[in-house]
Amino acid sequence: DQQVKQNSPSLSVQEGRISILNCDYTNSMFDYFLWYKKYPAEGPTFLISISSIKDKNEDGRFTVFLNKSAKHLSLHIVPSQPGDSAVYFCAASRWNSGGSNYKLTFGKGTLLTVNP
């Protein structure tokens, strides 16, 4: 059962336009959401996060929106740049049942291509 879903395997946008990447989750116990960016042959790098008590978090060109009632979050990149071309993973966390550690559950990723 996939708890974090990224239903779009790929997205293509023009440089300067907005990129919107979507993510849905099923587990209402998740209390923190993160976006990671991954270039080929590199490890994922943290991009931006949002707590479940907030509905928006902004960092420069990147904004994450959270709609808890819909169990949906999205990452907006404005304006998009060719260097943003990468795979973007949505991730969610909650304390595990023993309360000893956070674990991240990842979506399958969305390949973003920004065309010059």
Add this chain to the structure above:
Amino acid sequence: NAGVTQTPKFQVLKTGQSMTLQCAQDMNHNSMYWYRQDPGMGLRLIYYSASEGTTDKGEVPNGYNVSRLNKREFSLRLESAAPSQTSVYFCASRIRGDTQYFGPGTRLTVL
């Protein structure tokens, strides 16, 4: 400050062979993690270590063992490699909060 390092970068094994993937972090982080990434599958947690001396199973632990050698190092061992273990393996570490920092990965092929 190298962050999270992994060795080797690439490895080819034959079915039944064993090997250990090494991971080290120099950020004094308490928690460390091993993930595998398969095409179209995202990242799946194999094992994690909340702190030195403790390890716990993740989502896909079968066929793997881990050792938290000290605070810096967390190794992943395949005792008898199978073609289904062909994957890219990522190690990550975390000190607090939810952000995990990833290494560059080890690409493993099992023939």
